Amino acid sequence: MSEHPLLRVDGLHVNYGKSHILHGVSLTVNAGEVVCLLGRNGAGKTTTIKGIMGLAQRMDGQIEIAGRNATRMPPHSIARLGVGYVPEGRKIFPDLTVEENLTVPAARPGRWNIPEVYKFFPRLHERRRHAGGQLSGGEQEMLAVARALITNPDLFIMDEPSQGLAPKIVQEIYHLIREMADSGISILLAEQNAFMALEVSNRAYVIDNGKIVHEGPAQALLNDRERVRALAGAAA
Ligand code: ATP
Numbered sequence: 001m002s003e004h005p006l007l008r009v010d011g012l013h014v015n016y017g018k019s020h021i022l023h024g025v026s027l028t029v030n031a032g033e034v035v036c037l038l039g040r041n042g043a044g045k046t047t048t049i050k051g052i053m054g055l056a057q058r059m060d061g062q063i064e065i066a067g068r069n070a071t072r073m074p075p076h077s078i079a080r081l082g083v084g085y086v087p088e089g090r091k092i093f094p095d096l097t098v099e100e101n102l103t104v105p106a107a108r109p110g111r112w113n114i115p116e117v118y119k120f121f122p123r124l125h126e127r128r129r130h131a132g133g134q135l136s137g138g139e140q141e142m143l144a145v146a147r148a149l150i151t152n153p154d155l156f157i158m159d160e161p162s163q164g165l166a167p168k169i170v171q172e173i174y175h176l177i178r179e180m181a182d183s184g185i186s187i188l189l190a191e192q193n194a195f196m197a198l199e200v201s202n203r204a205y206v207i208d209n210g211k212i213v214h215e216g217p218a219q220a221l222l223n224d225r226e227r228v229r230a231l232a233g234a235a236a
Pocket residue numbers: 016019021039040041042043044045046047048088192
């Protein structure tokens with residue numbers, strides 16, 4: 001493992017207005033790792049990710065990305081450090097075509113460009129002239145992933161990619177996550193769908209009530225499914 005993790009979050013506190021939601025969250029993602037952040041509904045997964053991305057009010061703590069102090073950086077500066085963000089609920093532009101959605105992000109140079117992304121997601125190529133809002137949930141998730149991929153991120157941060165998708169589509173999305181991981185992209189994956197996420201992850205954190213209550217190798221949790229259910233409320 002390198003001395004500097006790609007992402008280091010240390011003692012992060014986040015508020016929504018006067019509500020104190022995160023109470024000192026610490027986690028790391030090393031280069032080449034897939035790390036999942038598990039937890040039941042309302043545990044603080046999205047808030048952690050929004051705190052990292054500069055989309056929620058950080059009250060205390062430190063964030064380091066690729067060795068740079070990102071504690072006070074706004075979202076666009078975080079993106080420039082090589083972070084691709086796939087938000088919960090996709091948040092694609094419904095009135096723009098698929099192709100227009102893909103031209104919005106500021107691309108960093110690298111392997112991924114529109115033709116490469118279409119090779120990876122043939123379905124998006126077929127639908128390239130359709131409005132984002134006309135796509136199915138699974139296609140919208142692919143578009144959200146493609147839009148982040150095109151920025152050639154070193155670190156991918158994905159918030160509940162399986163949310164609201166049929167099991168077969170979830171399998172497809174996870175297949176893509178595995179392919180991205182195999183291509184060397186590091187991933188932080190927030191999921192309620194704990195067992196799916198553990199299958200593709202090297203390490204796992206579990207958050208509850210805004211605090212990390214467990215961290216360790218993903219395999220150890222996969223071998224102890226009862227523990228996962230107790231910690232993260234995961235469905236069988
Ligand atoms: P989910 O799977 O439902 O997305 P989560 O683990 O991502 O769950 P968060 O969305 O981070 O959970 O929510 C953590 C806590 O913060 C919850 O108690 C939630 O009610 C609260 N919360 C979330 N968004 C806001 C907001 N905009 N204003 C006030 N409280 C909020």
